[in-house]
Amino acid sequence: xxxxxxxxSTKDIILERALEQYMEVGYKGLSMRNIAQKVGISAxxxxxxxxxxxxxxxxxxxxxxxxxxxYLMPALEADTAEKRFRQTLENALNFVLDHPKYFELIFVKSxxxxxxxxxxxxxxxxxxxxxxxxxxxxxxxxxxxxxxDHPGEVSVLLLASFTGFFSLYIGGLLPRSEDExxxxxxxxxxxxxNGISIT
Amino acid sequence: xxxxxxxxSTKDIILERALEQYMEVGYKGLSMRNIAQKVGISAxxxxxxxxxxxxxxxxxxxxxxxxxxxYLMPALEADTAEKRFRQTLENALNFVLDHPKYFELIFVKSxxxxxxxxxxxxxxxxxxxxxxxxxxxxxxxxxxxxxxDHPGEVSVLLLASFTGFFSLYIGGLLPRSEDExxxxxxxxxxxxxNGISIT
Amino acid sequence: xxxxxxxxSTKDIILERALEQYMEVGYKGLSMRNIAQKVGISAxxxxxxxxxxxxxxxxxxxxxxxxxxxYLMPALEADTAEKRFRQTLENALNFVLDHPKYFELIFVKSxxxxxxxxxxxxxxxxxxxxxxxxxxxxxxxxxxxxxxDHPGEVSVLLLASFTGFFSLYIGGLLPRSEDExxxxxxxxxxxxxNGISIT
Amino acid sequence: xxxxxxxxSTKDIILERALEQYMEVGYKGLSMRNIAQKVGISAxxxxxxxxxxxxxxxxxxxxxxxxxxxYLMPALEADTAEKRFRQTLENALNFVLDHPKYFELIFVKSxxxxxxxxxxxxxxxxxxxxxxxxxxxxxxxxxxxxxxDHPGEVSVLLLASFTGFFSLYIGGLLPRSEDExxxxxxxxxxxxxNGISIT
DNA sequence: TATGAATGAGTATTCATTCAT
DNA sequence: GATGAATGAATACTCATTCAT
Numbered sequence: 001x002x003x004x005x006x007x008x009s010t011k012d013i014i015l016e017r018a019l020e021q022y023m024e025v026g027y028k029g030l031s032m033r034n035i036a037q038k039v040g041i042s043a044x045x046x047x048x049x050x051x052x053x054x055x056x057x058x059x060x061x062x063x064x065x066x067x068x069x070x071y072l073m074p075a076l077e078a079d080t081a082e083k084r085f086r087q088t089l090e091n092a093l094n095f096v097l098d099h100p101k102y103f104e105l106i107f108v109k110s111x112x113x114x115x116x117x118x119x120x121x122x123x124x125x126x127x128x129x130x131x132x133x134x135x136x137x138x139x140x141x142x143x144x145x146x147x148x149d150h151p152g153e154v155s156v157l158l159l160a161s162f163t164g165f166f167s168l169y170i171g172g173l174l175p176r177s178e179d180e181x182x183x184x185x186x187x188x189x190x191x192x193x194n195g196i197s198i199t
Numbered sequence: 200x201x202x203x204x205x206x207x208s209t210k211d212i213i214l215e216r217a218l219e220q221y222m223e224v225g226y227k228g229l230s231m232r233n234i235a236q237k238v239g240i241s242a243x244x245x246x247x248x249x250x251x252x253x254x255x256x257x258x259x260x261x262x263x264x265x266x267x268x269x270y271l272m273p274a275l276e277a278d279t280a281e282k283r284f285r286q287t288l289e290n291a292l293n294f295v296l297d298h299p300k301y302f303e304l305i306f307v308k309s310x311x312x313x314x315x316x317x318x319x320x321x322x323x324x325x326x327x328x329x330x331x332x333x334x335x336x337x338x339x340x341x342x343x344x345x346x347x348d349h350p351g352e353v354s355v356l357l358l359a360s361f362t363g364f365f366s367l368y369i370g371g372l373l374p375r376s377e378d379e380x381x382x383x384x385x386x387x388x389x390x391x392x393n394g395i396s397i398t
Numbered sequence: 399x400x401x402x403x404x405x406x407s408t409k410d411i412i413l414e415r416a417l418e419q420y421m422e423v424g425y426k427g428l429s430m431r432n433i434a435q436k437v438g439i440s441a442x443x444x445x446x447x448x449x450x451x452x453x454x455x456x457x458x459x460x461x462x463x464x465x466x467x468x469y470l471m472p473a474l475e476a477d478t479a480e481k482r483f484r485q486t487l488e489n490a491l492n493f494v495l496d497h498p499k500y501f502e503l504i505f506v507k508s509x510x511x512x513x514x515x516x517x518x519x520x521x522x523x524x525x526x527x528x529x530x531x532x533x534x535x536x537x538x539x540x541x542x543x544x545x546x547d548h549p550g551e552v553s554v555l556l557l558a559s560f561t562g563f564f565s566l567y568i569g570g571l572l573p574r575s576e577d578e579x580x581x582x583x584x585x586x587x588x589x590x591x592n593g594i595s596i597t
Numbered sequence: 598x599x600x601x602x603x604x605x606s607t608k609d610i611i612l613e614r615a616l617e618q619y620m621e622v623g624y625k626g627l628s629m630r631n632i633a634q635k636v637g638i639s640a641x642x643x644x645x646x647x648x649x650x651x652x653x654x655x656x657x658x659x660x661x662x663x664x665x666x667x668y669l670m671p672a673l674e675a676d677t678a679e680k681r682f683r684q685t686l687e688n689a690l691n692f693v694l695d696h697p698k699y700f701e702l703i704f705v706k707s708x709x710x711x712x713x714x715x716x717x718x719x720x721x722x723x724x725x726x727x728x729x730x731x732x733x734x735x736x737x738x739x740x741x742x743x744x745x746d747h748p749g750e751v752s753v754l755l756l757a758s759f760t761g762f763f764s765l766y767i768g769g770l771l772p773r774s775e776d777e778x779x780x781x782x783x784x785x786x787x788x789x790x791n792g793i794s795i796t
Numbered sequence: 797t798a799t800g801a802a803t804g805a806g807t808a809t810t811c812a813t814t815c816a817t
Numbered sequence: 818g819a820t821g822a823a824t825g826a827a828t829a830c831t832c833a834t835t836c837a838t
Contacts, residue, residue: 010797026310028228032833042799044834049797053833108307110225113370149390156367157387161356164363168355171312188356191348195394209822231808241824243809248822252808408818424708426626430812442813443819451812506705508623511768547788554765555758555785562761566753569710586754589746593792607801629829639803641830646801650829 011049013039019060023101027057027111058119061112064102065125071095072132081139088136089162093185096166097178104170107163133159146193161192210248212238218259222300226256226310257318260311263301264324270294271331280338287335288361292384295365296377303369306362332358345392360391409447411437417458421499425455425509456520459513462500463523469493470530479537486534487560491583494564495576502568505561531557544591559590608646610636616657620698624654624708655716658709661699662722668692669729678736685733686759690782693763694775701767704760730756743790758789 017038022030032053036043050056071094075087096103105112106126116122137158138151146154165188168174174181216237221229231252235242249255270293274286295302304311305325315321333354339345345353364387367373373380415436420428430451434441448454469492473485494501503510504524514520532553538544544552563586566572572579614635619627629650633640647653668691672684693700702709703723713719731752737743743751762785765771771778 026225026227028224031831033831041797043832044800044836045798047834104309107366108309110222110303110307153383153386154390156364156373156383157360157390160363160367160387161360161391162363163366164359164361165355167307167362167366168359174355184352184355187352188359191353191356191394192360192391193394195390195392230806232806240822243811243825244823246809424623424625426622429810431810439818440820441811442815442821445813446818502707505764506707508620508701508705551781551784552788554762554771554781555788558761558765558785559754559758559789560761561764562757562759563753565705565760565764566757572753582750582753585750586757589751589754589792590758590789591792593788593790628827630827638801641804641832642802644830 010039010041010045014046014049014056015059015063018056019063019101019105022057022060023104026109030057057111058115058122061105061115061122062125064099064105065122065129067099067102068095068106068129069125069132071098072129075136081136081143082145085136085140085145088133089189092162093182096169097181100170103166108167108170130159158192161188209238209240209244213245213248213255214258214262217255218263218300218304221256221259221308221310222303225308226313229256231255256310257314257321260304260314260321261324263298263304264321264328266298266301267294267305267328268324268331270297271328274335280335280342281344284335284339284344287332288384288388291361292381295368296380299369302365307366307369329358357391360387408437408439408443412444412447412454413457413461416454417461417499417503420455420458421502424507428455455509456513456517459503459510459520460523462497462503463520463527465497465500466493466504466527467523467530469496470527473534479534479541480543483534483538483543486531487587490560491580494567495579498568501564506565506568528557556590559586607636607638607642611643611646611653612656612660615653616660616698616702619654619657619706619708620701623706624711627654629653654708655712655719658702658712658719659722661696661702662719662726664696664699665692665703665726666722666729668695669726672733678733678740679742682733682737682742685730686782686786689759690779693766694778697767700763705764705767727756755789758785 014035018030018035021035021038025031030053032046033043035056036046039046046056050059071091072088075084075091078084078087106129116126134151134155137146137155140146141149141151141154165174165185169181174184213234217229217234220234220237224230229252231245232242234255235245238245245255249258270290271287274283274290277283277286305328315325333350336345336354336357337350340348340350340353364373364384368380373383412433416428416433419433419436423429428451430444431441433454434444437444444454448457469489470486473482473489476482476485504527514524532549535544535553535556536549539547539549539552563572563583567579572582611632615627615632618632618635622628627650629643630640632653633643636643643653647656668688669685672681672688675681675684703726713723731748734743734752734755735748738746738748738751762771762782766778771781
């Protein structure tokens with residue numbers, strides 16, 4: 001129960017199966033019946049644990065953001081801004097490789113946006129992870145690791161690049177082997193940091 | 200409304216409303232009833248124009264790819280590799296600003312991937328636009344506009360960056376004003392080309 | 399146009415295709431759309447020729463009875479009761495072999511019974527063919543070809559036997575070759591006439 | 598209502614009403630809505646008991662064959678081939694009088710043939726009853742009850758006759774009173790066994 | 797905690813038919 | 818004679834949810 005992917009209670013198993021099914025078919029395709037079948041309980045048993053479909057979905061997103069934050073946070077333990085920044089990139093990569101479905105849920109699925117728009121608590125969770133990223137970049141600029149530049153816009157650039165990179169990975173357009181993806185990731189990071197054009 | 204995507208036949212109106220609704224709720228949420236209601240015809244009248252829901256969706260995607268390609272192609276008229284590359288970026292930006300829903304459909308929605316997986320004709324359409332992008336980058340490397348580098352990996356970087364940038368825009372995380380987005384886009388392009396770190 | 403199975407007018411072609419489709423799927427499965435498609439005209443064009451689905455079906459049955467009667471009648475030309483009886487059996491067999499679908503329509507399909515129940519003209523057509531049969535049997539008893547027996551009950555026996563025989567044939571439970579069926583038919587007729595048990 | 602086919606569970610009631618409706622309108626005309634209405638439950642409640650329309654129809658046929666077999670089997674207890682044969686005829690008659698709709702379903706309806714063609718288990722059920730019939734006839738020939746004759750062809754004759762007789766009964770062409778039909782049945786049986794013609 | 801029965805709204809789709817052309 | 822567009826009713830089926838047990 002303390003590990004982020006293992007759990008034993010029926011409630012947690014429902015959540016896991018629901019996440020899996022959601023990633024396949026989206027919110028509208030998410031079916032209490034189908035989840036129940038995968039869990040091995042009756043459809044109505046779910047209502048013992050979640051008051052309705054939306055409450056269950058809400059919990060899926062909440063768990064996604066929580067897991068993401070758990071991955072990012074340890075980067076704070078490094079002792080320089082650059083190390084904290086690079087560790088954040090490493091942690092984000094690990095998150096995506098470990099939980100591609102959560103990444104997709106958080107960064108890609110539009111259902112999530114709708115849910116964010118309507119629920120303050122989720123918006124707060126979302127802000128935490130975005131801000132973490134920005135803070136690392138601000139640090140780097142402040143400490144001279146990056147060129148003197150507009151911190152918000154550099155954040156945009158990096159966030160866009162990494163989100164895009166992961167999207168390509170999720171979409172199956174990058175090499176499948178984890179080692180290859182890791183290596184390509186860091187080469188891509190370096191290209192972005194150093195630029196690709198001649199002058 | 201004055202843009203080139205407007206048309207008057209019932210068939211085209213259905214297509215437009217279907218696209219709109221698809222972007223809100225995905226394939227599973229796409230409802231023939233609902234489309235019909237928005238168009239102002241009976242639910243079954245749609246079948247006069249599209250044989251079924253999937254045929255309608257297929258046409259949505261096909262039109263999306265077709266429109267995208269129409270935006271990209273004119274870049275070939277420029278007379279240097281770099282100009283063709285920059286014009287391609289410009290055209291892609293215009294496409295996203297003019298047709299954000301088509302962008303989302305093509306680059307983000309997973310339903311589209313399923314459809315691509317099952318239909319050769321769509322896969323061909325998809326390949327055309329991806330290859331166009333790659334070809335521009337290869338040219339630039341070959342002609343010394345970019346550093347000597349692995350062309351495929353530079354493609355990955357650029358594709359990831361722009362896809363990510365547009366995703367942020369679509370997701371509402373960038374300034375709304377078109378002028379501001381355009382300016383930010385080009386500053387971001389330049390940062391990627393030139394790098395952001397000091398050495 | 400004078401032959402019972404060939405015709406050229408659209409009206410007749412519709413009738414033929416409708417009969418074919420009816421035999422496959424029954425009245426409820428009979429579809430104006432589907433008939434039209436087989437004929438090669440639009441669904442609504444049928445209404446130029448038949449005022450609605452029931453009128454079309456009515457004509458199918460009427461044609462079926464008419465054709466059956468046309469097969470039976472020539473038996474009257476034979477010069478003895480027994481010859482007329484045997485010729486009637488021969489003609490009925492020919493009708494079934496030539497038009498198995500009409501046989502099925504007339505003797506098996508319950509939709510036909512419904513239609514008969516509601517339409518006097520069809521009931522009259524039906525009576526003509528049944529009476530023809532009975533009349534041949536009455537003749538045979540009267541002229542001593544058959545044992546002195548209850549004519550109505552002998553009719554029942556013969557009608558049951560031949561209807562049943564044809565049903566087995568239609569149902570695919572008898573040999574397929576026409577020659578074999580013909581031979582088996584006559585052996586069966588003789589067994590019925592002569593009995594099968596020892597005493 | 599006091600007969601052995603009545604039962605009280607919703608599942609069984611659905612089956613009975615479905616059978617009734619099927620006999621009126623055939624498979625295509627069989628409507629889940631309509632069955633539900635007759636049972637007095639909502640249209641969708643049926644799916645709690647039968648996974649879909651075909652599963653329900655399948656069960657109808659299966660029950661029909663099962664019932665028929667239950668009627669025939671006790672004939673085996675008689676102690677001579679002739680008695681077993683005559684008892685089989687008696688049992689078949691009882692089956693038809695008790696369950697005319699099942700008879701029609703099994704021997705007449707073409708939908709059943711389609712279903713048989715596609716489902717091994719039903720085909721097996723069907724074979725059991727046909728073989729039972731044949732076996733009784735073979736016995737009779739072997740034991741000299743019938744003339745030395747081709748057993749398969751005698752089977753055809755008898756099967757055809759009785760199927761045809763019952764068809765006439767079902768079709769309303771025979772006397773309605775059960776006693777009269779029983780008497781006519783046995784007179785017809787005797788006529789078939791003994792022949793009707795003079796020589 | 798869990799289940800089975802049931803419901804009512806909603807889904808895609810087919811159909812006979814009408815109407816304007 | 819024929820068509821294409823459209824309609825409204827009907828069909829099988831799925832779904833979230835409630836309730837009694």
